[in-house]
Amino acid sequence: MNQNQRILLFFITVVSVCFGIVVYRAYNIGITHDEAFSFLLIDTNYINALATTANTHILNSLSMKIFNLLNLNHWFFLRVHSILSFLVYAFFVYKILRFFKTSSSKITFITLMICNPFVLEFFSLARGYGISMAFLTAAIFYALSYLQNHSFSNLRKLLLFSSLAMLGNYTVLYPLAGIFFYLFWIHKKTLILQLLERKTVLLSIIYLFINLGAVANMLLIKYVTNDLQYGADQSFLFESLPSLFLNIGFIPFPSQAKTIDTIGIMLSFFTFFLMVNTFIISRLKKNKLLGFPTSVFLLTFLLYNLSHLLFSTPYPLSRTTLSLIPFIILNLLFWLEFAIQNKIIKTSIKALCVISIVYFSITNFSINHTLEWRNQSEVQYVFEETIKIHQQKSDKPPVILCDEAYYAVWTNYYSRANHFKQKIKIEYINKNIHDNSKFVSELHEKDYFIVTRQHYRSYYDDCQSLLLLKEFPQSETKLFCVIH
Numbered sequence: 001m002n003q004n005q006r007i008l009l010f011f012i013t014v015v016s017v018c019f020g021i022v023v024y025r026a027y028n029i030g031i032t033h034d035e036a037f038s039f040l041l042i043d044t045n046y047i048n049a050l051a052t053t054a055n056t057h058i059l060n061s062l063s064m065k066i067f068n069l070l071n072l073n074h075w076f077f078l079r080v081h082s083i084l085s086f087l088v089y090a091f092f093v094y095k096i097l098r099f100f101k102t103s104s105s106k107i108t109f110i111t112l113m114i115c116n117p118f119v120l121e122f123f124s125l126a127r128g129y130g131i132s133m134a135f136l137t138a139a140i141f142y143a144l145s146y147l148q149n150h151s152f153s154n155l156r157k158l159l160l161f162s163s164l165a166m167l168g169n170y171t172v173l174y175p176l177a178g179i180f181f182y183l184f185w186i187h188k189k190t191l192i193l194q195l196l197e198r199k200t201v202l203l204s205i206i207y208l209f210i211n212l213g214a215v216a217n218m219l220l221i222k223y224v225t226n227d228l229q230y231g232a233d234q235s236f237l238f239e240s241l242p243s244l245f246l247n248i249g250f251i252p253f254p255s256q257a258k259t260i261d262t263i264g265i266m267l268s269f270f271t272f273f274l275m276v277n278t279f280i281i282s283r284l285k286k287n288k289l290l291g292f293p294t295s296v297f298l299l300t301f302l303l304y305n306l307s308h309l310l311f312s313t314p315y316p317l318s319r320t321t322l323s324l325i326p327f328i329i330l331n332l333l334f335w336l337e338f339a340i341q342n343k344i345i346k347t348s349i350k351a352l353c354v355i356s357i358v359y360f361s362i363t364n365f366s367i368n369h370t371l372e373w374r375n376q377s378e379v380q381y382v383f384e385e386t387i388k389i390h391q392q393k394s395d396k397p398p399v400i401l402c403d404e405a406y407y408a409v410w411t412n413y414y415s416r417a418n419h420f421k422q423k424i425k426i427e428y429i430n431k432n433i434h435d436n437s438k439f440v441s442e443l444h445e446k447d448y449f450i451v452t453r454q455h456y457r458s459y460y461d462d463c464q465s466l467l468l469l470k471e472f473p474q475s476e477t478k479l480f481c482v483i484h
């Protein structure tokens with residue numbers, strides 16, 4: 001077995017295991033808050049609202065609607081497009097291996113791109129992040145191919161997959177703009193002529209209109225409906241990048257928040273230094289491949305800051321930083337291959353990255369809950385337990401008071417998808433309650449109270465009207481019986 005065959009075997013093994021995990025999680029993990037809201041929009045045919053909320057990811061909503069029309073409303077069917085997009089993602093990860101020289105770089109790239117729990121998470125959910133990542137990876141492959149051989153075929157496929165990535169999720173707007181800026185910088189005349197050629201002009205126009213529509217839609221959501229709120233407010237360097245490194249496992253989960261912040265900021269400075277250093281080396285060596293990920297990342301950084309300055313749009317945070325991952329990994333590995341001669345340094349850095357991902361996977365990854373919406377991982381189970389307990393006492397439907405997470409998931413999905421045969425009356429706790437006396441009045445005529453750690457208040461401990469029935473450590477949820 002030669003080297004390429006061993007790498008292919010490693011790739012197939014890793015993808016098979018990870019795909020199995022993706023499928024299992026898609027079936028095993030109940031619906032989350034964001035997925036439930038997407039289901040509400042497509043189930044009510046509330047088309048006007050789709051364009052007015054940041055929750056809408058076009059291809060995601062389209063796929064959900066197709067299964068909804070077929071009356072296949074179980075969350076597994078609503079997630080099928082994300083599951084299948086993992087295979088597209090893995091395929092283009094493998095295609096990108098051709099741009100690396102060494103086997104160690106190829107193995108490291110496979111491990112960091114495919115085995116990352118935070119990336120895998122979004123291929124098991126009915127959101128647009130997974131499908132967008134798959135098409136973005138395809139666009140990266142064809143952009144790299146275009147740098148080596150600026151053919152019409154590569155450009156057309158780049159435009160096609162860039163358009164699909166945009167329809168998957170608007171967060172790829174900035175890195176895709178960075179890709180085209182870089183290609184324009186490297187191949188000015190050739191790129192312009194090819195974009196205007198009969199073979200590509202239609203795709204060029206489509207991609208342009210998708211971008212203009214995305215910008216207009218984001219401004220509508222920002223200034224008219226005021227729904228573009230998720231993200232960082234202060235800094236790309238001090239908030240966006242640390243949140244990314246935390247989620248992809250480059251920062252272990254220490255107990256001290258200050259330690260996390262310190263390591264995150266140090267890694268952000270190192271990344272920025274690495275990018276600038278790589279950019280300078282790429283210009284000196286006139287290496288287009290080496291310059292690609294670093295230039296795109298730096299352009300993305302500038303575009304985010306420009307957008308924040310002009311329109312007060314938030315910086316990316318956590319899940320909205322996903323599209324930065326391929327460029328950081330490509331930059332690191334290209335830098336090690338083209339700029340570093342010492343084999344010990346190369347091997348040590350690659351090994352450290354792989355160990356970080358493995359450690360992160362072992363200590364934090366679960367097939368039973370999401371990293372991003374952990375407190376919603378047992379909504380179905382908690383309701384089932386509540387019904388089971390109540391049926392032993394009464395034939396009447398239980399009246400449940402719950403916090404925002406449980407209320408939204410129930411009203412937007414479970415009640416509409418008829419997932420539970422038993423009737424339940426759900427009420428939402430008033431956010432403006434700040435003391436025990438008002439809380440006790442809120443419990444009037446309620447049978448149960450469900451609350452997650454995120455929404456737990458200290459005065460609940462002193463409330464004599466509550467009797468703790470069960471704790472759900474996985475989602476950090478408590479189920480109380482209300483004593484009258």
